[in-house]
Amino acid sequence: MMNKSILVVSGLTMDFGGIRALDRLDLDVGPKEIVALIGPNGAGKTTFFNCLTGIYLPSDGDIRLVSPQTGRGSRLNGLKPNKITKKGVARTFQNIRLFSQMTVLENVMIGRHCRTSSLIMGAILRTRKTRKEEQETIDKSYDILEKVGLSEQANEFASSLSYGAQRRLEIGRALATEPFLLLLDEPAAGMNPQETADLVTLILQIRDEGHAILLIEHDMKLVMTLSDRIFVMDYGKKIAQGTPAEIRVNRAVIKAYLGEDVGPDNA
Amino acid sequence: MITVKEVKRSLLVSLWFVFLTFPLMVIKVNPYERTVSWRWSNMVYVAIGTFVISLLAKAWFVRKERRMARQQDSCHARIPIIQRILQRPGYRYPLAAFLLGAVLAFPHLFSTYQANIMTTALMYIVLGLGLNIVVGVAGLLDLGYVAFYAVGAYSYALLNLHFGLGFWTVLPVGGLLAALFGVLLGFPVLRLRGDYLAIVTLGFGEIIRLILENWNAFSKGPSGISNIPRPGFFGLEMSLDQAMIYMYYLMIGLLLVTIFVVNRLQDSRLGRAWLALREDEIACQAMGIDKTRTKLIAFSLGAFWAGLIGVIFAAKTTFVNPASFTFMESAIILSIVVLGGMGSIVGVILGALILVLLPEYLRALSEYRMLAFGAILVAMMIFKPEGLIANVRRIYCYQGRKSNTALKNDE
Ligand SMILES: Nc1ncnc2c1ncn2[C@@H]1O[C@H](COP(=O)(O)OP(=O)(O)OP(=O)(O)O)[C@@H](O)[C@H]1O
Ligand SMILES: [Mg+2]
Numbered sequence: 001m002m003n004k005s006i007l008v009v010s011g012l013t014m015d016f017g018g019i020r021a022l023d024r025l026d027l028d029v030g031p032k033e034i035v036a037l038i039g040p041n042g043a044g045k046t047t048f049f050n051c052l053t054g055i056y057l058p059s060d061g062d063i064r065l066v067s068p069q070t071g072r073g074s075r076l077n078g079l080k081p082n083k084i085t086k087k088g089v090a091r092t093f094q095n096i097r098l099f100s101q102m103t104v105l106e107n108v109m110i111g112r113h114c115r116t117s118s119l120i121m122g123a124i125l126r127t128r129k130t131r132k133e134e135q136e137t138i139d140k141s142y143d144i145l146e147k148v149g150l151s152e153q154a155n156e157f158a159s160s161l162s163y164g165a166q167r168r169l170e171i172g173r174a175l176a177t178e179p180f181l182l183l184l185d186e187p188a189a190g191m192n193p194q195e196t197a198d199l200v201t202l203i204l205q206i207r208d209e210g211h212a213i214l215l216i217e218h219d220m221k222l223v224m225t226l227s228d229r230i231f232v233m234d235y236g237k238k239i240a241q242g243t244p245a246e247i248r249v250n251r252a253v254i255k256a257y258l259g260e261d262v263g264p265d266n267a
Numbered sequence: 268m269i270t271v272k273e274v275k276r277s278l279l280v281s282l283w284f285v286f287l288t289f290p291l292m293v294i295k296v297n298p299y300e301r302t303v304s305w306r307w308s309n310m311v312y313v314a315i316g317t318f319v320i321s322l323l324a325k326a327w328f329v330r331k332e333r334r335m336a337r338q339q340d341s342c343h344a345r346i347p348i349i350q351r352i353l354q355r356p357g358y359r360y361p362l363a364a365f366l367l368g369a370v371l372a373f374p375h376l377f378s379t380y381q382a383n384i385m386t387t388a389l390m391y392i393v394l395g396l397g398l399n400i401v402v403g404v405a406g407l408l409d410l411g412y413v414a415f416y417a418v419g420a421y422s423y424a425l426l427n428l429h430f431g432l433g434f435w436t437v438l439p440v441g442g443l444l445a446a447l448f449g450v451l452l453g454f455p456v457l458r459l460r461g462d463y464l465a466i467v468t469l470g471f472g473e474i475i476r477l478i479l480e481n482w483n484a485f486s487k488g489p490s491g492i493s494n495i496p497r498p499g500f501f502g503l504e505m506s507l508d509q510a511m512i513y514m515y516y517l518m519i520g521l522l523l524v525t526i527f528v529v530n531r532l533q534d535s536r537l538g539r540a541w542l543a544l545r546e547d548e549i550a551c552q553a554m555g556i557d558k559t560r561t562k563l564i565a566f567s568l569g570a571f572w573a574g575l576i577g578v579i580f581a582a583k584t585t586f587v588n589p590a591s592f593t594f595m596e597s598a599i600i601l602s603i604v605v606l607g608g609m610g611s612i613v614g615v616i617l618g619a620l621i622l623v624l625l626p627e628y629l630r631a632l633s634e635y636r637m638l639a640f641g642a643i644l645v646a647m648m649i650f651k652p653e654g655l656i657a658n659v660r661r662i663y664c665y666q667g668r669k670s671n672t673a674l675k676n677d678e
Contacts, residue, residue, distance in 0.1 A: 053553055054552075055549060055552075055553070080552070080557075081549075081552035081553055082552050082553075082554075082555045082556055082557050082558070085552075085553060085554060085555035086555050090553070090554075090555075091553055093550065093553075097547050097549065097550035097553075098547075098550070099542070099543045099546040099547060099550065100546065101542070101546055102539070102542060102543065102546070102660060103660045103662075105663055106539060106542075106660060106663075109539060109663075110539055110540065110543045110551070110554050110556070111554050111555075113536060113539075113540055113554060113555055113556050114554070114555025114556070115555075116536055118535065118536050118537075119536075119537060119564075120532070120537065120564065120568070122535075122536075123531055123532050123535030123536065123537050123538070124528050124531050124532065126531060130535075133536075134535075134536070135666055137536070138663045138664070138665065138666070139665060139666060142665040154663075155660070155662045155663075157660070173554065174554075176554075177554060177555050
């Protein structure tokens with residue numbers, strides 16, 4: 001598995017002043033794989049995503065990305081977030097960050113930004129190329145909304161959506177950037193059981209379309225059913241990795257979670 | 268609808284106002300005759316006036332809250348009346364035709380003096396539309412917008428003085444120079460956020476003004492540059508009145524072009540990126556938008572329009588000096604954008620007309636003019652903080668069919 005991974009993280013370390021939020025973390029994701037990253041609150045999972053997507057600059061370590069299409073590898077450390085997205089990594093946010101004063105459709109259209117190119121002159125003169133590109137953006141965005149089940153609400157403000165729908169819109173917006181690696185930060189948080197079940201179907205569908213998925217989640221049932229492999233971290237360190245069956249019986253994991261709420265916290 | 272509690276509150280408000288205005292409104296000291304007259308009737312007016320106004324305001328808020336509550340039930344946002352009129356094609360074209368007719372006939376129906384005021388208003392509309400891109404759409408609080416206006420004005424004044432260049436040559440040059448300044452300033456500054464950006468741009472505006480004031484060899488200092496030629500029309504000789512009217516039509520033309528361009532920009536890939544940037548920078552970057560570049564484009568485009576209007580300003584007044592480019596100008600242009608409703612073209616037009624024409628026609632109130640101006644702005648912020656024209660998003664139509672898009676992907 002190692003030699004054909006699309007994401008290889010080695011020795012990733014992130015310091016905030018005195019706090020070491022990530023401590024020499026190693027992780028890898030293969031093509032079309034669903035990998036879960038779990039750990040107690042404050043373990044450093046979101047920080048890991050922020051390092052991957054260029055929002056934080058890691059203090060040490062190496063992040064390498066290999067495009068499954070071209071097979072070419074590149075180092076992500078120090079790249080700006082938008083460059084990383086363009087390379088094919090997209091994410092959702094734990095604390096939803098939609099553009100609330102824009103419509104649902106426009107939110108997805110923003111995701112198309114990095115795959116389109118028209119600029120000032122194209123916009124003013126509305127050339128054939130620009131018009132074609134716009135229509136393509138609109139059509140592709142509608143298709144994505146259909147996929148995440150929001151096409152009915154396409155022209156409503158994003159802020160008017162329910163919590164679960166907003167999480168799905170975040171996924172749709174990320175998909176619009178055409179990523180081959182999708183990072184989901186607690187996609188099921190705040191969802192009811194029905195919504196969570198729909199989410200599982202959606203994630204599997206996205207995987208079947210060829211995207212690899214790295215997923216942070218506290219809902220253990222979801223993690224155990226979806227994941228091919230699981231990484232467990234605590235206090236910034238990786239404490240275990242393996243298949244769901246292996247993780248379920250791992251001593252270190254049980255110890256880390258002991259006294260904590262292991263079950264789903266669907267508050 | 269209005270409870271006893273609210274009546275009590277209004278009474279309290281009116282008492283407080285009576286107390287506050289007592290020395291001003293009631294006591295009148297005549298220093299020559301050394302007498303003091305007590306105008307008790309004024310006190311009664313203040314008491315009744317504030318009581319009624321306070322009650323009305325309260326009632327208004329209650330109504331608004333109830334309306335908001337109702338709105339929550341229906342998922343579609345309520346569209347304000349002006350927008351409803353504008354959106355209906357049956358009204359739209361007659362309205363546009365009427366407006367165009369009125370605008371074209373204006374200088375012939377009224378005095379040149381009126382046309383002149385209107386030209387000023389038109390200039391502020393274009394300035395507002397320019398700043399609207401920066402502040403309203405892209406959300407970059409620029410308090411030094413007047414600096415780019417000054418760059419435009421002085422580029423015409425200086426290029427004409429030293430090289431004898433004419434208005435039509437300098438018009439684009441002034442715009443481009445201002446845009447260049449926008450890029451130069453924006454590059455280091457645009458990584459700052461919110462308040463910090465506001466302070467730095469404010470400083471920049473003042474620096475430009477101070478340079479113009481103190482660098483005598485370059486800009487002739489506070490005495491300014493005079494005898495700047497008015498715009499020519501194929502070498503035609505024009506009387507002062509004709510020149511004024513010509514200026515008016517020129518501004519109408521520029522305004523139409525500006526509306527066209529700004530409208531297209533807002534409704535484009537770039538315009539959407541600006542809006543998204545205003546809402547959430549981090550999410551924007553995570554969606555692959557180059558933050559710095561997108562901001563820089565907005566900033567320099569805004570500066571471009573300020574530059575254009577600067578050139579026109581110099582040509583209109585035939586005289587520039589640094590006193591025309593104080594912070595007050597930036598503040599007025601910013602108020603236009605905020606009053607109109609951030610990001611709305613119609614809003615900016617209304618905002619500019621109100622803010623420029625109102626003080627002009629309130630001249631009768633002489634010293635209370637600025638007071639009234641302030642009161643209107645404050646009332647606006649209380650009753651309609653989202654501006655005159657609220658945010659309405661475009662509805663996009665899906666054109667491909669499922670099978671079609673699948674085919675398109677294969678191409
Ligand atoms: N910008 C920052 N500055 C300082 N400390 C930070 C910063 N971001 C995160 N941390 C710290 O890093 C640690 C890990 O936080 P992180 O948000 O990554 O946890 P998490 O695993 O995502 O937790 P949760 O399950 O609650 O989302 C915490 O102790 C947090 O306080
Ligand atoms: Mg987290």
